[in-house]
Amino acid sequence: MIRRAAAAAALLACGVAAASELRPARDFLSPELRAQQDDPSRHPGWLWVEEGEALWQRGERSCQSCHGGIATMAGVATRYPAVAPDGALLNLEGRIERCRTQQQGAAAFGYESDALLSLTAAVAQRSRGLPMSVATDGAAAPFVEEGRRFYEARQGQLNLACGQCHDDNAGRRLRGDVISNGLGTGYPAYRLDWNTLGSLHRRLRACSLGVRATQLPLGAPEYLSLELFLAARAAGLPVEAPGLRR
Amino acid sequence: MANPIIARITLPERARRGEIITIRVLVRHPMERAIDAPGLTPLPRKILHTMRVTYAGEEVVRADLSQGITANPYIEFTTVAVDNGPIVFEWDEDGGTTYRREARLVVT
Numbered sequence: 001m002i003r004r005a006a007a008a009a010a011l012l013a014c015g016v017a018a019a020s021e022l023r024p025a026r027d028f029l030s031p032e033l034r035a036q037q038d039d040p041s042r043h044p045g046w047l048w049v050e051e052g053e054a055l056w057q058r059g060e061r062s063c064q065s066c067h068g069g070i071a072t073m074a075g076v077a078t079r080y081p082a083v084a085p086d087g088a089l090l091n092l093e094g095r096i097e098r099c100r101t102q103q104q105g106a107a108a109f110g111y112e113s114d115a116l117l118s119l120t121a122a123v124a125q126r127s128r129g130l131p132m133s134v135a136t137d138g139a140a141a142p143f144v145e146e147g148r149r150f151y152e153a154r155q156g157q158l159n160l161a162c163g164q165c166h167d168d169n170a171g172r173r174l175r176g177d178v179i180s181n182g183l184g185t186g187y188p189a190y191r192l193d194w195n196t197l198g199s200l201h202r203r204l205r206a207c208s209l210g211v212r213a214t215q216l217p218l219g220a221p222e223y224l225s226l227e228l229f230l231a232a233r234a235a236g237l238p239v240e241a242p243g244l245r246r
Numbered sequence: 247m248a249n250p251i252i253a254r255i256t257l258p259e260r261a262r263r264g265e266i267i268t269i270r271v272l273v274r275h276p277m278e279r280a281i282d283a284p285g286l287t288p289l290p291r292k293i294l295h296t297m298r299v300t301y302a303g304e305e306v307v308r309a310d311l312s313q314g315i316t317a318n319p320y321i322e323f324t325t326v327a328v329d330n331g332p333i334v335f336e337w338d339e340d341g342g343t344t345y346r347r348e349a350r351l352v353v354t
């Protein structure tokens with residue numbers, strides 16, 4: 001037992017696994033689920049994508065009135081989370097909320113609201129299949145470092161770091177599912193467990209609960225920098241949103 | 247019709263007469279099972295309990311859905327392309343609401 005812990009610590013000391021060792025989340029899905037993820041006619045996540053595309057055009061100062069058709073959003077999800085000019089780290093949800101409150105003069109949708117999930121899914125879907133490429137230098141560097149520290153820190157009553165599951169044991173089974181590399185490229189994703197579309201932060205809260213650590217609120221700075229670190233880890237791997245997960 | 251359900255109906259745009267076509271129906275609905283247990287606020291059942299599909303004036307599919315069926319149910323079935331004209335999908339919800347959608351198929 002002590003030896004295994006030492007080995008895990010040694011692995012962690014080597015830093016995060018290189019991107020070449022990481023496999024896209026779809027590789028860890030069952031063949032049935034993977035086929036369903038690829039088929040919009042059988043993927044319930046598309047119900048939200050469709051709603052998001054309608055929201056894109058709704059209202060006098062709609063998203064469309066500035067950005068044009070939603071097709072212009074191709075590739076955007078590969079670059080988020082990103083640091084805004086004022087120094088705040090924004091993920092796609094945060095960017096949309098900021099657009100809404102500052103440009104459109106409307107009330108924020110609220111994290112995990114159906115409207116925000118729909119719009120995020122519709123925007124992210126336009127980057128489906130494109131390789132992740134978030135900026136990790138300049139203003140983003142300290143956030144990446146913060147995210148790395150969070151990822152590597154042992155947490156909760158089970159005293160586990162993210163990598164002990166998602167690097168050391170990826171591909172093995174845990175509670176009836178297969179452990180993935182935990183890249184988050186499929187979020188917002190439809191989880192069969194939730195019966196609905198949900199954000200990455202909702203999934204991260206489930207991870208926190210899993211190791212009996214404190215569940216941070218949706219949109220918490222710790223989760224945001226972790227999201228950036230995960231996106232940096234996933235560099236070059238395809239966006240899968242909206243994903244389909246167990 | 248308050249709060250209309252969103253349905254994604256996928257079928258080929260056109261088919262030859264006599265061809266077997268696959269129709270996929272994905273519906274957004276919470277399929278609320280009843281809640282009735284000590285300590286919980288009781289909630290009446292609210293599911294889509296019946297789905298009917300009518301094609302060329304004839305009922306081709308009728309499904310009785312139970313509360314054991316997941317939210318956002320997905321149903322796939324096949325039928326024979328016989329005639330131009332709308333394929334009508336109808337869902338009955340607990341409480342008496344009926345939702346209706348139409349899809350078109352061109353038969354050559």
